[in-house]
Amino acid sequence: ARDLWSTFRRHPWLAPAMSLTRPQPLPGAMPFSEWVLATLAGQGLDLQTAFTCYLALINYIRGTAVNLETEAEAQAATGLDSEEWMDAHEPELRAVFAAGGFPTLDRLATEGYDFDLDLLFEFGLQRILDGIAVLVATARP
Structure with missing residues (x-):
């Protein structure tokens, strides 16, 4: 998963070019797919569940990486x-908060948030992997 993220980091155009709903046969990507499916099936998940986990993982990685190209374009433009x-x-933003109705967002803006796409990616990846681990644990006899 981290290798795929690194690939998207090196090639920001790649994530938007990939399709989850209309996948293309990419021989270079199939070893990763095979490894994930074989690993999950080997841990007791049926193939349907294993493939669903794989799709969720790929969708998360790709979905986060789509921001890379958009940000590069925005930075170039501005x-x-x-x-x-x-x-x-x-x-x-402060003017909107001053109007009221968003006390938690106002507090967050006051405290600050150090946005880092790599840290966001790692945080989300760990939550997905933790969830898959629970699923695997319940699939074992």
Whole structure:
């Protein structure tokens, strides 16, 4: 999973070019698919469940990576990275919060949040893998 994320990091155009609903036969990607399916089936999951886990994992990785190309394009167009863009738009955000109705978001803006796509990816990946581990544990006799 981390290798796929690294590939998407090196080639930001790749994630948007891939399709989950209309997959293309990509011989270079099939060893990973085979490994995941064989591993999950070997742990007691039926093939339908194993493939569903595989699709959820791939969809998460791809879905997070889609932001890479979009961010690169936005940075090229504006000359601002995401942190600089947020800093530039903070007064607008604060004005919305000042109007009321968003106390938790206001608190978050005051405390700050260090957005890092790699850390976000790792956090989500661990939650998915933890969930699959529970599924595997319940599949064993």
